Amino acid sequence: MEVSTLIGTEIFSPTGEKLGYVKTVYLSKDRKKITCLLCVDEADKEEADDEFVMPFRAVLSVKDVVIAKKSRISKTVGAPAPVGVNAYTDTGEALGTLCEILVGDGGPVYIVSKNGVRTSYPDGAVTIGEALMISTESGKKTAVREDAPAALPDPLPALGYSVGDIDFSAVLNAANSATGVDRLNLLGRQVKITVRDRNGEPIALSGEKITPEILSVARKNNLLLRLTVNTLTNIV
Numbered sequence: 001m002e003v004s005t006l007i008g009t010e011i012f013s014p015t016g017e018k019l020g021y022v023k024t025v026y027l028s029k030d031r032k033k034i035t036c037l038l039c040v041d042e043a044d045k046e047e048a049d050d051e052f053v054m055p056f057r058a059v060l061s062v063k064d065v066v067i068a069k070k071s072r073i074s075k076t077v078g079a080p081a082p083v084g085v086n087a088y089t090d091t092g093e094a095l096g097t098l099c100e101i102l103v104g105d106g107g108p109v110y111i112v113s114k115n116g117v118r119t120s121y122p123d124g125a126v127t128i129g130e131a132l133m134i135s136t137e138s139g140k141k142t143a144v145r146e147d148a149p150a151a152l153p154d155p156l157p158a159l160g161y162s163v164g165d166i167d168f169s170a171v172l173n174a175a176n177s178a179t180g181v182d183r184l185n186l187l188g189r190q191v192k193i194t195v196r197d198r199n200g201e202p203i204a205l206s207g208e209k210i211t212p213e214i215l216s217v218a219r220k221n222n223l224l225l226r227l228t229v230n231t232l233t234n235i236v
Contacts, residue, residue, distance in 0.1 A: 188210060
């Protein structure tokens, strides 16, 4: 299953009742399966805490929407899927942005996008803060997307340092003592540059904050990666 297809997707019960939408997908430690979904319930706007956790076993089907039972658990299990983070090799080479994780039999498989080219890396990945380090010994298979977007600038130079400046061994040691993993949360982020579909129609305007509806449209148009990049503070 493609993890990114769940983010921002509306959830309905088998009887058609809207339960909310998926905010974050959580994976098992080995990232081979989805453990639960952190969701948002929009039914009661007056409630301060409108988030709830749904075990993935409650999901009945996933298409344009998620059909699931009204099942809840008290807390999240596993770690948030690191979709949208920058990916590097264990030698510090920039691979691109993690745009997808495939879970299931034989998984996980990490799909990294750079300049419109998507490359898959089976397993061999470690999350380090807001980045993903992929072993250079893992196999890979490259495929070019038909709707490849224009090349986007590497965010690292804009921050004043290069990939070669990163001490991955030190970062990895720090990550081993970390208590959790930062999650991707596009909802509420501000778009820096207008994102358009293939026909030139705007999906999200410059200065606009991302809503569940924008996420859903971006997902259907295969533009989640471009939407993510266009929320970075260094994009001008």
